[in-house]
Amino acid sequence: MGLFEELKPAFEPKSIAILGASSEKGKVGYRSVKLLLDFGYKGQIYPVNPKPEPICGLQTFPSLKDIPGEVERALIVVPAKVVPQVIGDCVEKGVKIAQIYTAGFGEAGDSGKDLERIILEKARSGNLRVIGPNCLGTYCPKSRIAFDMKGDMKEGDVAFISQSGGLTGSTIKAGSVRGISFSKAISIGNCCDLDPSDFLEYLRDDPDTKIITMYLEGTKDGRRFFNLLKDVTKNKPVIILKGGRSNTGKRAAEAHTAALAGDFLIWEAIFKQTGVIGVDSLEEMIDMVVALKTIPSLRGRKLAVIGNGGGRAVIASDLCEKMNLFIPLLSEGTLSELRRLDLPAGTTLRNPVDTPMGALRREQGAILSKILAAIGKEPEIDFLLVHIELETVVQSDLRESNKNHLKNIINSIEANSSSQTPMIVVFQSSNDPETAYIKKDIQDEFVLRGIPLFWTLNSAILAASRRITYQEYLQRFYGLNI
Amino acid sequence: MDKQVIEILQRSLAERRKFLLEPEAKEILKVFSISVPPSGVVKDVKEAMELSETIGFPVVIKLISHDVIHKTDVGGVKLDVNSVSEVKVVCEEILTEISSHMPRAEVQGFLIEKNVPKGVEVIIGTVNNPQFGQIIMLGIGGIFVELYRDVSYRLVPITEVDALQMVQELKGFPLFKGFRNQPPLDIEAVVEVLLKIGGDKGMIMEYGKYFQAVDLNPIILYPKGFFAVDARFELSISDSKEDL
Numbered sequence: 001m002g003l004f005e006e007l008k009p010a011f012e013p014k015s016i017a018i019l020g021a022s023s024e025k026g027k028v029g030y031r032s033v034k035l036l037l038d039f040g041y042k043g044q045i046y047p048v049n050p051k052p053e054p055i056c057g058l059q060t061f062p063s064l065k066d067i068p069g070e071v072e073r074a075l076i077v078v079p080a081k082v083v084p085q086v087i088g089d090c091v092e093k094g095v096k097i098a099q100i101y102t103a104g105f106g107e108a109g110d111s112g113k114d115l116e117r118i119i120l121e122k123a124r125s126g127n128l129r130v131i132g133p134n135c136l137g138t139y140c141p142k143s144r145i146a147f148d149m150k151g152d153m154k155e156g157d158v159a160f161i162s163q164s165g166g167l168t169g170s171t172i173k174a175g176s177v178r179g180i181s182f183s184k185a186i187s188i189g190n191c192c193d194l195d196p197s198d199f200l201e202y203l204r205d206d207p208d209t210k211i212i213t214m215y216l217e218g219t220k221d222g223r224r225f226f227n228l229l230k231d232v233t234k235n236k237p238v239i240i241l242k243g244g245r246s247n248t249g250k251r252a253a254e255a256h257t258a259a260l261a262g263d264f265l266i267w268e269a270i271f272k273q274t275g276v277i278g279v280d281s282l283e284e285m286i287d288m289v290v291a292l293k294t295i296p297s298l299r300g301r302k303l304a305v306i307g308n309g310g311g312r313a314v315i316a317s318d319l320c321e322k323m324n325l326f327i328p329l330l331s332e333g334t335l336s337e338l339r340r341l342d343l344p345a346g347t348t349l350r351n352p353v354d355t356p357m358g359a360l361r362r363e364q365g366a367i368l369s370k371i372l373a374a375i376g377k378e379p380e381i382d383f384l385l386v387h388i389e390l391e392t393v394v395q396s397d398l399r400e401s402n403k404n405h406l407k408n409i410i411n412s413i414e415a416n417s418s419s420q421t422p423m424i425v426v427f428q429s430s431n432d433p434e435t436a437y438i439k440k441d442i443q444d445e446f447v448l449r450g451i452p453l454f455w456t457l458n459s460a461i462l463a464a465s466r467r468i469t470y471q472e473y474l475q476r477f478y479g480l481n482i
Numbered sequence: 483m484d485k486q487v488i489e490i491l492q493r494s495l496a497e498r499r500k501f502l503l504e505p506e507a508k509e510i511l512k513v514f515s516i517s518v519p520p521s522g523v524v525k526d527v528k529e530a531m532e533l534s535e536t537i538g539f540p541v542v543i544k545l546i547s548h549d550v551i552h553k554t555d556v557g558g559v560k561l562d563v564n565s566v567s568e569v570k571v572v573c574e575e576i577l578t579e580i581s582s583h584m585p586r587a588e589v590q591g592f593l594i595e596k597n598v599p600k601g602v603e604v605i606i607g608t609v610n611n612p613q614f615g616q617i618i619m620l621g622i623g624g625i626f627v628e629l630y631r632d633v634s635y636r637l638v639p640i641t642e643v644d645a646l647q648m649v650q651e652l653k654g655f656p657l658f659k660g661f662r663n664q665p666p667l668d669i670e671a672v673v674e675v676l677l678k679i680g681g682d683k684g685m686i687m688e689y690g691k692y693f694q695a696v697d698l699n700p701i702i703l704y705p706k707g708f709f710a711v712d713a714r715f716e717l718s719i720s721d722s723k724e725d726l
Contacts, residue, residue: 222614226637266614269635273644476643 003198004205006129009096011140011184013073014043017064017095019086020078021047023055028101030055039144039153044069064093073097075137080104083133084118091126098123098379100133106190107134116192123193135189136165139172139182142208147172147187156181157210158289159203161196163188163217163243167282171213174286177242179447180293183208197225204232211237211292213285217244229274234478237470239277242267275473277466284462287454291463293372294452296422298468300382302326304375305352307387308360312428313352316387316457323465327351328380337374341367357392365393365408372423373417385466386413387426387457390442394435406438410445417451424452426460483688484513491692491717501551503525504544505593507713510602511698514678514685519709521595527573533594534569543569545576549587551714556583562597598709602657602667603700606675608638608686608693609635610718616690618680620672622654624700638680639687643678665705672703676709 016036022029027202029049033056036045047055047066054060061067064074074095076086080102099121105112116133123130131137139146147169151237158180162168165187172182183206186199196219203209212232219225232238245264271278279285281326298327303311303325317327330351338349348354353375359366368386375384393406417423427442429435439455446453453458474480490506499692502510507516508518520537523546524530534541545558553559557579560572573592580587611617614637621633634651636644649672660666679685679696686693695716702709 222611223637226614265633265635266611266617266637269617270614270637272647273636274639376668477641 002205003201007097007194007198007202009072010099010129010131010138010186010202011142011145012367013097013145015046015069015071016043016073017046017048017061017067017071017073018434019048019074019076019089021049021055021060022050023049023053029145032075035146035461039146041144042448043072043143046071053388064089064095067093070257074099076100077102080112080115080133084115084122085275085290087119087122087128087130091122091128094126095128097129097131099131099135099137100189101135101137102132103134104227105133106192107150112189120192127298130193131186132189133192136168136187136262138187139168139185147185152181153456154181155208156183157208158182158213158293159206160185160213160215161199161203162186162215162308163191163196164215165189167215171215171282171285174282175289178286178290178443180286180289181222183210191220193355195220197221197228200225200228200232200238204228204236209236211239211289212238213241213289215241215243215282215285215365217242226270226274229270229276233470233473234480237277237292238275239279239285239292240271241279241282241285250473275477276362277470279466284459287459287463288466290454291452291467292470294450295383295424295464295467296420297471298383298464300327301465301468302380302382303379303385303464304330304381304383304384305387306355306371307389307426308354308356308392309389309428310354310356311347312387312389312457313354316385316461317352319458319461320465323461325461325465325468330375330378332382334374334378338371341370341374343367357389357396360388360405360409361394361396363408364403365405366391366412368409369412369415372412376416376419376421378421380423382438384421384423385426385457385464386423387460390427390429390435390438391432394438410442413451414449417449422452424454424460424464426454426457428457429455485512486510487689491689491705494717497548499548500719502715502717503546503548503590504713507715508710510685510689510715511713513696516675516678516698516710517708518713519596519598519711521593523591523593525591527570527577530573530592530594530716531566531569534563535566537594537596540564541569542595543572543576544593544595544599544686545580546588546590546593547580548590549584550580554645555707556580556587573605585633595711598702598711599704601702601708602706604672604703605697605699606672606679606701607695607697608679608690609695610690610693616686618648618676618686620648620652620676622652622657627699636680638690639678639684640676642673642677645673645681648676649673667703668706668708671708672701675701675708692717 018032020029021033033047037056047058047060049060050062071093074090078086107118136147141155160171168185168187203212279288305316343359346356347359396405489511494502511518522533524533540562543560543563544546545553563569563572605621605627607619609617616638618638619633619635621627623630623632632653634648649669658667658669697714700709700711702711
């Protein structure tokens with residue numbers, strides 16, 4: 001049996017037993033049962049507890065062997081010292097996947113490591129595979145399995161493997177705000193058995209997953225992981241946030257998961273050799289997913305920067321140069337076309353093209369459409385980076401009633417968004433709480449239209465550059481254009 | 483596997499050595515056609531004088547001893563030796579110094595090597611990492627390489643693209659392109675050595691399991707060509723003896 005079949009019950013189990021289920025509200029053993037019911041899990045749910053009273057209206061079983069039917073997956077929330085015995089029960093029952101939620105193992109010290117060894121031995125004596133210990137387990141909206149009450153349950157095609165349980169929920173939430181939904185997420189814990197490579201291999205073969213993201217502190221069989229990465233990135237982009245780079249970070253990671261944090265220089269080499277997109281924060285990870293899902297294949301590294309906010313454009317230019325993106329001067333033909341628009345003083349037409357609010361006020365903002373169309377025809381330019389100072393535009397609208405610059409600017413962007421030169425849009429905001437609802441509307445609108453939208457120039461530039469680097473990797477190694 | 487390499491490995495393992503002797507290391511480099519300065523091994527001072535003349539002055543004289551890993555630290559390396567009489571003096575000096583530093587060290591002889599012209603020093607090394615296996619490194623900066631940490635890494639095996647990127651990633655890359663009126667350096671040669679060591683048909687893929695760490699340090703690089711002037715091979719003792 002291949003790993004894909006073997007791990008299927010981790011995400012799509014026909015039945016789940018909760019070992020350590022509880023009728024006491026507030027206990028994990030209660031919450032785990034309630035979550036499955038609340039989210040509408042369709043398979044069999046078997047609460048296991050020596051006390052006979054029902055839990056959330058479900059019949060309770062004194063032990064695993066008392067359950068009449070097959071149990072594909074076990075969720076273990078009993079105290080650490082009882083876990084080895086419970087794992088033995090799982091093997092006897094023929095459980096396929098056991099997820100150990102309980103903490104207090106390898107991350108807690110040597111006696112915990114011994115417990116992990118015993119667990120692994122017992123699991124190997126049967127055909128049981130173990131997730132964890134010390135983890136939240138799996139999230140799979142398709143089969144209605146969630147981590148917690150806040151979980152967004154929309155089905156998507158992004159997967160997340162995380163060595164931190166807490167980050168899993170936050171990442172799903174952060175993604176949903178940006179229109180990203182997940183196919184699977186896994187909090188892998190201490191990895192006494194199943195490790196990042198196993199889940200990576202599973203996701204490689206998972207037809208519901210198109211992009212793989214990871215938060216990783218370390219991995220045990222580095223060579224297998226390396227070879228898998230090389231194989232996976234051919235077809236699915238892999239984004240990795242590597243934690244535990246600094247000495248302090250390393251110390252925290254050791255206490256955290258008992259994994260070996262490798263030297264970051266080696267990790268950087270691995271990223272380059274395997275086409276992995278390395279990122280430095282969760283925010284960048286989400287930005288990168290947005291980039292992969294919305295920015296089409298880019299012809300090259302030359303861009304035009306267009307928008308209001310001269311200082312912003314200067315800062316953006318500096319970062320572009322650092323990231324090997326080029327901002328060439330516009331051709332005479334394009335310049336004369338722009339000059340015919342007769343934009344007010346203060347407009348700069350070279351590149352970056354600085355169009356202050358005075359210019360954007362022309363035709364109540366609709367002038368932007370003509371500017372974008374002119375520059376979009378420039379053969380020297382591979383993509384457009386359009387940046388708008390949100391608050392400046394909103395204030396203009398507030399000052400002059402019955403004017404709607406923002407609407408016209410957005411319309412201009414949309415009108416040009418399917419032109420042959422791809423466009424990346426940034427609404428730069430000073431996070432004024434008064435404009436929060438406008439930001440949400442813009443976000444929803446752009447997600448709907450599939451237009452690449454970022455909230456800082458910085459994040460847009462990083463994501464675009466990394467998008468191209470991945471493209472270049474595929475071209476260099478496989479001659480692929482993605 | 484090459485007969486000569488096997489012999490060297492068998493001999494050093496039989497003698498329970500952790501390191502190859504420099505002449506052995508250079509023999510292995512020659513098997514992989516990595517250029518080393520013209521050289522020869524002699525047993526005593528008299529032979530040293532004869533061979534130096536054949537090789538041609540100036541020469542470098544290096545101590546050969548199973549017991550000495552860091553030759554420079556015990557005065558075991560003498561550069562720029564210019565005449566037969568100087569060879570005699572220098573060899574005797576080395577012997578005196580070693581007997582005062584390490585009286586119990588056994589001396590096998592001397593390595594006489596052609597003194598090569600100055601150039602830019604690069605280092606190419608490999609190490610067997612417990613987590614990822616064999617890793618190859620390229621560095622620049624000569625004796626300051628550890629200070630500046632101007633290095634690039636890849637997992638073995640590497641492709642030609644990887645090798646070229648390793649060179650381009652160095653902060654000192656402008657040096658290779660010809661910095662401030664200096665002639666450009668032989669980038670192709672560096673790529674070639676990287677592949678001979680770490681490529682899919684390279685030394686590490688064939689013999690990596692016997693080597694814990696390899697250091698070609700320094701490699702003297704010129705506008706055309708190079709010499710691997712010193713090489714250090716640390717053997718991995720466990721699992722080495724099988725199938726030799």
